[in-house]
Amino acid sequence: MSTATETIQEFVSNEYKYGFTSNIETETIPPGLNEDVIRLISAKKNEPEFMLNWRLKAYRHWLTMAEPAWQFAKHPPIDFQSAIYYAAPKNRKELNSLDEVDPELLKTFEKLGISLNEQKRLAGVAVDAVVDSVSVATTFQKDLAKQGIIFCSFSDAVQNHPALVQQYLGSVVPHTDNYYAALNAAVFSDGSFCYIPKGVRCPMELSTYFRINSANTGQFERTLLIADEGGYVSYLEGCTAPMRDENQLHAAVVELVALEGAEIKYSTVQNWYPGDKQGKGGIYNFVTKRGICKGRKSKISWTQVETGSAITWKYPSCILLGDQSVGEFYSVALTNNYQQADTGTKMIHIGKNTKSTIISKGISAGRGQNAYRGLVEIKKGAANARNFSQCDSLLIGDKCGAHTFPYIEVKNSTGQVEHEATTSKIGEDQIFYCNARGISTQDAVNMIVNGFCKEVFRELPMEFAVEAQKLLGVSLEGSVG
């Protein structure tokens, strides 16, 4: 613990610590978007025809759509023709081992605290590292393959497991779903793919680590995760980006499929560059995440800790189709300085005796604006469906805002829906009380915020819960002074 004066200085001078750029040779295509660009992306990836057709269908549909404007966040119009839709580290060839990965890339990940060297890895976590939308390395693939688990980049999956890709791609988030999902379907370059076979419990945490490096590029990844009957997997994604003055668009899609008795736990620690203290630069994080509980007694659980991005706009959702299936959503969203977040979830109850839980914690500091938007829908046939929602907001300072937009649609009279909401403020009195007991202001804020987020943090895998707490502390530096 440093002295109070030092802590205050630390606060003031705090910078985004992942804001560096790596000097990696990159192959890009010219900016702009048209059918030729899509054909080029598909060709570069040597894709089978069904992929190209799907991309083109999505692109043509996208052209008919208008950019949505209903979110509680403001941004200048995005010029889709000025962005680059394909950027990849050069020299990508079949790698036989990690030794062949560009050392500069390995260094980048070391700097981020993620070692791709399997010997040095935290035991029990396999990583797929994605730079500028292209997967550069996937660890522990061989160990996992022994149990029939497929964990690889999306591109590899298209090449090696086309049948699985064709069967499930777009089955949860169709190419027509929304403006950004359609765009993603047209131009996505890579992402992660995972398949857990029948009855297999994945023995380690799987994770994808996304890194934006190039300037002026749009980032479009796609993750597809399938847990076959009785399978279990816990999956984590993390994200960082360099500090740049211009805004960068990140429009990813994540699709989860849980078959009978399967369980998927999907955790996100999102720390894209949030922009500077004046609100300049930062990532537009417009992401579509959805899972379907297809089979009986299947379960999907989303946990997210959102601390980065200039604008976060996403609703990890569950379609509860199978009887007795369970959907969960645990979220901590933090906005500081000029960050904006409009996030929440959708729980669509279709099967009988389905259950869902929503715990959302929004923290606003500086001039941050934080909105929870959620839909709980109980369809006609969803007898005895139950939902519990709790949305809490915490305000730090008097220039930020918290907003809650819950939508509830119940079409079956046996449904039970509960919604609780609170708003509280970290007051000077609370800080002073902690100070008067010997606790510094920074520690006091961290303590109060972590207490506020407790219910969500305990859903995260252990190592990441600690990370998330630290991240929250760093993101809040300078919010009180």
Add this chain to the structure above:
Amino acid sequence: MNQPILAIQNLHAGVENKKILKGINLAIRPGEIHAIMGPNGSGKSTLASILAGRDAYDVTEGEVIYCGKDLLEMDPEERAREGVFLAFQYPVEIPGVNSTYFLRAALNEHRKHRGEPELDAMEFLTLVKEKVKLLHLPDDLLKRPVNVGFSGGEKKRNEIFQMAVLQPKLAVLDETDSGLDIDALRIVAEGVNTLKRPDNATLLITHYQRLLDHIVPDFVHVLWDGRIVKSGGKELALELEDKGYDWLIKHDVARG
């Protein structure tokens, strides 16, 4: 034993354009209990807040020396770690933060400051169990968030409990007796009396004499309009109880 724990000299302070303290002089030596009494608005709580370091007040003149150091130069957390403790008149609720966790974090800050090893959860629990008995606090209070859902009396007892754990050199009790029933008052007083040592000191700030039936002060000071207008032994409190403040003020005015 000659160096005072606290020496206040000619302290003037206020908010914005309003002067509240107009030249306080006070010396508290180790082993002593002082009581400051006075009517509402006389500046009692302002004095307590300034000692703890609340920045809502501007000190315009004078100094406060704590154990030979300039107290006013220190941040509130530094004062706490150096052994100044304020028992709040209105203890603050902190939802989500577990009482035990909070107090352990506080104690460990003190220990780090003194260069002592931090206590782990088990060691801390042992310490707490012993102190809990002293204040007759229900066990489950420590499992709840700081002060959340505590009754008024529980909050005040919790303040004294924190004091028992942190073992300050100078404890400032700001109207700890207000809102307490007679049983709670006795428990709080017992706590304060038990914690008294030859090397620490207590400053009681109170409106009423009744707390002083249970905690016997060595000195009583009467605060009126930002000044100490009379100081005396414990019998002064009884006199005040008997005659009220008016007597003293008239007396003071007549004399002045």
